[in-house]
Amino acid sequence: MPTNIIGAGECEAMGAAAASANARYVLRLYITGTTSQSTRAILNIRKICEEHLEGRYELEVVDISQHPTLAIGEQIIAAPTLIKKLPLPLRRFIGDMSQTERILLGLDLRTAVAKASPARNS
Amino acid sequence: MHEGARTEPMLLAENAELRAQLEGAEETLRAIRNVEVDALIVESATGPRVYTLHGVDSASNRFRGEILAQVSDAVIAIDGHQRVTYANAAAERQYGLSPSWALGHLLSNVYETRWLRPGDESAAETALRERGEWRGENVHLRQDGRELHVESSMTVLRETVDQRAGVLAVIRDISDRKRAEDKVRVSEIRYRRLFEAAQDGVLLLDPDTCKITDANPFMTKLLSYPHEELVGKELYEIGLMKDEGASLEMFRKLKSEHHVRYEDLPLKSQGGRHQEVEVVANLYDENGRAVIQCNIRDITERKRVEEHNKLLMAEINHRSMNLLAVVQAVAHQTARTGDPATFVARLFDRIDGLAASQDLLIKNQWEGVDLADLVEAQLAHFEDLIGARVMLDGPPVRLTPAAAQGIGMALHELATNAGKYGALSNDDGRVHISWQFGTANEPVFLMSWLEEGGPTVALPMRKGFGQMVIGRMVEAAVDGTAEVDYRESGFSWRLSSPLAGTLQKGRLASSPGNDARG
Numbered sequence: 174m175p176t177n178i179i180g181a182g183e184c185e186a187m188g189a190a191a192a193s194a195n196a197r198y199v200l201r202l203y204i205t206g207t208t209s210q211s212t213r214a215i216l217n218i219r220k221i222c223e224e225h226l227e228g229r230y231e232l233e234v235v236d237i238s239q240h241p242t243l244a245i246g247e248q249i250i251a252a253p254t255l256i257k258k259l260p261l262p263l264r265r266f267i268g269d270m271s272q273t274e275r276i277l278l279g280l281d282l283r284t285a286v287a288k289a290s291p292a293r294n295s
Numbered sequence: 296m297h298e299g300a301r302t303e304p305m306l307l308a309e310n311a312e313l314r315a316q317l318e319g320a321e322e323t324l325r326a327i328r329n330v331e332v333d334a335l336i337v338e339s340a341t342g343p344r345v346y347t348l349h350g351v352d353s354a355s356n357r358f359r360g361e362i363l364a365q366v367s368d369a370v371i372a373i374d375g376h377q378r379v380t381y382a383n384a385a386a387e388r389q390y391g392l393s394p395s396w397a398l399g400h401l402l403s404n405v406y407e408t409r410w411l412r413p414g415d416e417s418a419a420e421t422a423l424r425e426r427g428e429w430r431g432e433n434v435h436l437r438q439d440g441r442e443l444h445v446e447s448s449m450t451v452l453r454e455t456v457d458q459r460a461g462v463l464a465v466i467r468d469i470s471d472r473k474r475a476e477d478k479v480r481v482s483e484i485r486y487r488r489l490f491e492a493a494q495d496g497v498l499l500l501d502p503d504t505c506k507i508t509d510a511n512p513f514m515t516k517l518l519s520y521p522h523e524e525l526v527g528k529e530l531y532e533i534g535l536m537k538d539e540g541a542s543l544e545m546f547r548k549l550k551s552e553h554h555v556r557y558e559d560l561p562l563k564s565q566g567g568r569h570q571e572v573e574v575v576a577n578l579y580d581e582n583g584r585a586v587i588q589c590n591i592r593d594i595t596e597r598k599r600v601e602e603h604n605k606l607l608m609a610e611i612n613h614r615s616m617n618l619l620a621v622v623q624a625v626a627h628q629t630a631r632t633g634d635p636a637t638f639v640a641r642l643f644d645r646i647d648g649l650a651a652s653q654d655l656l657i658k659n660q661w662e663g664v665d666l667a668d669l670v671e672a673q674l675a676h677f678e679d680l681i682g683a684r685v686m687l688d689g690p691p692v693r694l695t696p697a698a699a700q701g702i703g704m705a706l707h708e709l710a711t712n713a714g715k716y717g718a719l720s721n722d723d724g725r726v727h728i729s730w731q732f733g734t735a736n737e738p739v740f741l742m743s744w745l746e747e748g749g750p751t752v753a754l755p756m757r758k759g760f761g762q763m764v765i766g767r768m769v770e771a772a773v774d775g776t777a778e779v780d781y782r783e784s785g786f787s788w789r790l791s792s793p794l795a796g797t798l799q800k801g802r803l804a805s806s807p808g809n810d811a812r813g
Contacts, residue, residue: 205334205345207372212380219378219399234395237336239364241343244336251323251332252345267323268331 198222198230198280199259202270205252206238210269214253217270225282369466372452375459377402389468390437406435406443419449423462427451432469444473496591498525502578503585505529505546517572517593519564534563535574535591545576549587553578559598562591570595618653618700622646629760645760648673648707649700656696663799664699666692666742670728673706677719684719689730692740693799701772702742702790708761709744709788717786718749724785738794740773746785754781773797 202218204211215234222230237244237252255266257280264279277283326332335346363370369386373379382397390405397405410416410433422429428450435443446467454460490497496514498507510525518533529542536542548555557574576589629642651672655664670687677685694702718724730742765788770777775792
């Protein structure tokens, strides 16, 4: 059972809140060592954060190749996986984070088009 | 909540969430199909297991990652845009970063680089461009302001032969080592300065060869040997030990006791000058190698002062005894005349005269007294008359302590009598005090006290202590003869004595000719 099930209405409300300049983002990126996808994912998400969330984000990078147990409880099925823990709702992004527009939508940083084209999430 | 109670908005929200999850699952499958992921995590009975999708490369990547995580030096990889793509645990510790914080950040967010010399940065860039690697030292300034002195080894990472993917840096914090080196450098400068500026001779010797390995500048001054001539010589060859046997004996003792001390060693410099030296030698360990340090102090002057002091103490003792005997005689003789009140006044007066001579002797460290000074001291109460009615005439001479005492007391008596009964008892009388050298069978010292213009002189009724002072006592002091003449026109006193017992040796006349004083 998903640990973060919230109502769609609430989800939209939170998305609107996230669009505000004050929302603080807590992100966690699961990678597997120094593989090319993992390295690209780190660089891409860091660039997105610096450009769109300057000064209001925390990005934790978790290497599950060294410690697989760190994936417990987060329903990680592939790496790299980015989880937006805050602001709610919780969202997941899989891949090398190169599809910037889709990521921005999923992070509710593109609210005008977010409803029409939701980001991939779980 | 009962299922039947779910409202329409709730059902719509649930539906939207399920749709989102479905889209997420589809997206995951799409990402896997498009090879945008490089590992799958599968739940197993023993916990999550990671299955990498890139075969051997992935496994070797992981292996490399594990190794790099274990090394104690900081390892940081950056891409072509200066963004950190890898930082091991040591790098996180070295730069005070929270785990994985650096990843994706610009390297300048992790530390700032300060180059030690102006050309270092361009030299590093050139080396990386042309050789693909650079190794060197510089300073990294952490985010918290702390400076790290580091030694870096940087290697260009390439995707293909021609395509540069980034740079891998292995960075070792050598701040502690640098601090230690700085301390050693400061210590070296400090002790080198001590060695160079010491006012003792310092020799360093090899205990195996017994030869000098270094000498400070004072040592070369002490022995008049240039440094290069001292190095390589043995102690007996520079005159410090009397022969090879003595030198070997010193080394034998040093090896067994690690310390030797010699006082009063005679040392002959290259120019033949003899000096007394004190030698203190120690055997100590210098980074696993035995070294002898020999400190040589020139104690010639100290020995001379010690000898002088010893002599002075004996002299003072002897003089004190003599002085007490004189005081005793003065008291005894004075007591034979007059009433008690006169006795006290006369005794005090005579002791004052004695004290004046004594004072001059002490001021001159018992090395004699200048005669003119003695006359002025004894005639202190006629100070205003000196040069007017009391005329002094004679060359500069220095009396021996015994002569100073005897002549001083005589002058005191002569001045007292002149003031009471003689030339200085009226307004017109004059006294001529003169001294000169003469020759009889041997060189003699001649001194006279001649009075004129005073009251008519009469022979004294009896011979008192004053007569003895200007007669027998002064004769005994200078081993000479004193003559007294009570002529009516003026009293006169003449003293003649051998030069040797009257004047200090080498002090017969500090300047030739007569030095008319007064």
